[in-house]
Amino acid sequence: MSNQWFIKGVKKGILTEGFPQLPPEKPPLRPSLLIGSSNFKCPVGALDENKWNPEKCIFCDKCSMEMHFTGDQKLFKINRKMNAFKRSLYIYIIDSGTCGACNAELFNIFSPQYDANRYGIFLTNTPRNADVLVLMGVETEGMKSVLEETYESMPEPKCVVKMGTCAIGGAGIGSKISSLEPDALIYGCPPSPYTILEALIELKGDKP
Ligand code: SF4
Ligand code: SF4
Known part of the structure; x- marks a missing residue:
């Protein structure tokens, strides 16, 4: 496996991600700040009074269909x-x-x-x-x-x-x-x- 990566690297140049110097190619889901209101109920109670709690969130992404989020909160x-x-x-x-x-x-x-x-x-x-x-x-x-x-x-x-x-x-x-x-x-x-x-x-x- 590592040999394949070595050969690819030699043929195509650097294949390592540009992150963190460059933005990630596929940014992780960051439902940080909730705007608007909805009757949507989070299955694990990670949305409390329009505030997102990353400690409870299981990142199922169901809320993104119902609600809108803004912001770019760090996920750590x-x-x-x-x-x-x-x-x-x-x-x-x-x-x-x-x-x-x-x-x-x-x-x-x-x-x-x-x-x-x-x-x-x-x-x-x-x-x-x-x-x-x-x-x-x-x-x-x-x-x-x-x-x-x-x-x-x-x-x-x-x-x-x-x-x-x-x-x-x-x-x-x-x-x-x-x-x-x-x-x-x-x-x-x-x-x-x-x-x-x-x-x-x-x-x-x-x-x-
Ligand atoms: S990915 Fe699996 S182990 Fe990790 S937090 Fe979710 S359920 Fe737990
Ligand atoms: S991603 Fe899923 S678990 Fe997290 S806040 Fe939205 S609905 Fe709740």
């Missing part, structure tokens, strides 16, 4: 920037109960198309080398202690990112992950690779 929230990781950021992933889609989109950012490595973002397969613990999925009883032990085994400085509506708000199918306080939230169900990349770049103190 950084509570604490980690400038110590400006040169490189190693992430370790825990899936505590996902449908698999969040995993797929996160791994996409390491594909040749998005190439997160060019921003100094790497995957590690051990928490002992990790700077960031990325949590995905609803909180499951059996995984609670695993999350805590994994976080404990990471070296300082370290941070926690919750990714996807399951981990952030339970997505209407379970409980959100409550055992660890997040330094960043990445919204979406699943978040798009653009959103994940943008959030991680900002978390490490760089400007996309």
